[in-house]
Amino acid sequence: DQQVKQNSPSLSVQEGRISILNCDYTNSMFDYFLWYKKYPAEGPTFLISISSIKDKNEDGRFTVFLNKSAKHLSLHIVPSQPGDSAVYFCAAGASGNTPLVFGKGTRLSVIA
């Protein structure tokens, strides 16, 4: 049973517009959420994270929003650039000694 779900396998956005990637989770114990970016044949790189005590975290063009009541988080990229084209993974963890759980990823294509 998937604890972290990314229901959109792919997303296409025009350069300069906003990209919104969504993620849902089922485990109420999760209190730490992350987004990773991955290029083919490379390891994922960390983008941004958010703790459950916050509902928003911003880092440059990237903003993550957390809605705990809906068990939903989203990553906003503004403005989108062609170099943002990659697979984005949502991940979640619980305090203590549990490994991160990853979603299946969303492939973002930013079209020039």
Place this chain on the structure above:
Amino acid sequence: DGGITQSPKYLFRKEGQNVTLSCEQNLNHDAMYWYRQDPGQGLRLIYYSQIVNDFQKGDIAEGYSVSREKKESFPLTVTSAQKNPTAFYLCASRKNRNLNTEAFFGQGTRLTVV
């Protein structure tokens, strides 16, 4: 520079052979992890270790084995019992198992059974 090094980048294995994937980190991280990526499957946890000389099975441990004799090293052996070993394997580490911190990943090993 600190980081995680996986080797080799590409590995070919004949059916029935065991192979070992290397993962070394010099970040002084406590916890290390092995994930497997298949198309459309995301990252699935194989094994993890939160301290030297201790490790736990993840969601898809069957056909794999690991060891954690040193803090810096967490090798993964893909045994002949693994029915479908062709995949992209990713090693990761985290600073402290008890804190909410990000995981850092290596560049991955592409294993192909021929």
